[in-house]
Amino acid sequence: MxxxxxxxxxxxxxxxxxxxxxxxxxxxxxxxxxxxxxxxxxxxxxxxxxxxxxxxxxxxxxxxxxxxxxxxxxxxxxxxxxxxxxxxxxxxxxxxxxxxxxPLEVAVFGQIPWLLTVPSIASIGREITMSAVREWAASQNSKVLQSVAVNNLGKWKTATQMTALTILLAARDSSLMGPGILVASGVVLLYISAGLAIWSFAVYIRKIRRVLLK
Missing domain, CATH: 1.20.120.1760 (CDP-alcohol phosphotransferase transmembrane (TM) domain)
Structure with missing residues (x-):
């Protein structure tokens, strides 16, 4: 009892x-x-x-x-x-x-229909691929899983991406002062975030390669 x-x-x-x-x-x-x-x-x-x-x-x-x-x-x-x-x-x-x-018109860049498409494909493609890599890493040993933990590049990517998307959404309001400058800065930040996304992905892959070759 x-x-x-x-x-x-x-x-x-x-x-x-x-x-x-x-x-x-x-x-x-x-x-x-x-x-x-x-x-x-x-x-x-x-x-x-x-x-x-x-x-x-x-x-x-x-x-x-x-x-x-x-x-x-x-x-x-x-x-x-x-x-x-x-x-x-x-x-x-x-x-x-x-x-x-x-897409918003950006006078600085001229008429470029793929201006937002390229960084969008790069960003979405990176996230899909990274999700698959993390799922695979979870099925391996702890060292492989640790190698795909979020790093500083990933954090910077997220920060610039969120800022860029906020600017591009807000710039659709024509009453804002200097919408052209807003859109241009948003586009530049979006390309920076896409570059950081690809860079961070390359770093993750390099870490995985080092772990597997040990």
Whole structure:
């Protein structure tokens, strides 16, 4: 009887982890916001541009916030760890595709129809390939998995990418001062983020190669 009570107490002290924690709810919210992002993007009026940009900024903030809460309050879950990068990639990919369907004119660069298409393909292609590489690394030993942990280049890539996409979404509002300068700076940052994406991917591959050759 005593052992049964003890086992029951241990069971109560170690409840099963919850599937839906606050960080996971924030992550799910980012996924749910994608249809709103798409619908407001194709609406007319200054409010639509403001709404689209606000949705993207809110998604970027919650991307940082859910990770911070998960670490600070120890609310991380396996489901949340899986969903978080998926939500980020979906939001970024959706925004890149939307911007390619309605490219803004950039007087500095002239008429270049593929101006946004090239960095968008590079960025989305890198994320798809990197997801496959990380999935493969997870099936290998811990050293291989450690070699694809997020590095500083990846963080800089994310920062410049989020900034570029925010600028390009906001620049669709013609009431803003100097929209030409805004668009040009957004395009330049988007190419920088695409370059950092390819560079960081090359670094990951080099690390994996070193581990496998040991």
């Amino acid at each position: 005593g052992s049964q009570i003890k086992e029951g107490e241990e069971h109560n002290q170690n409840p099963p982890p919850r599937l839906l924690t606050l960080p996971t709810i924030l992550t799910i919210g980012r996924v749910a916001a994608i249809p709103l992002l798409v619908s407001t993007f194709y609406m007319n009026g200054w409010w639509a541009t403001t709404a689209t940009t606000s949705i993207f900024i809110a998604a970027a903030i919650t991307d940082w916030l859910d990770g911070y809460i998960a670490r600070k309050m120890r609310l991380g879950t396996a489901f949340g760890a899986f969903l978080d990068p998926v939500a980020d990639k979906l939001m970024v990919a959706a925004t890149l595709v939307l911007l390619c369907t309605r």
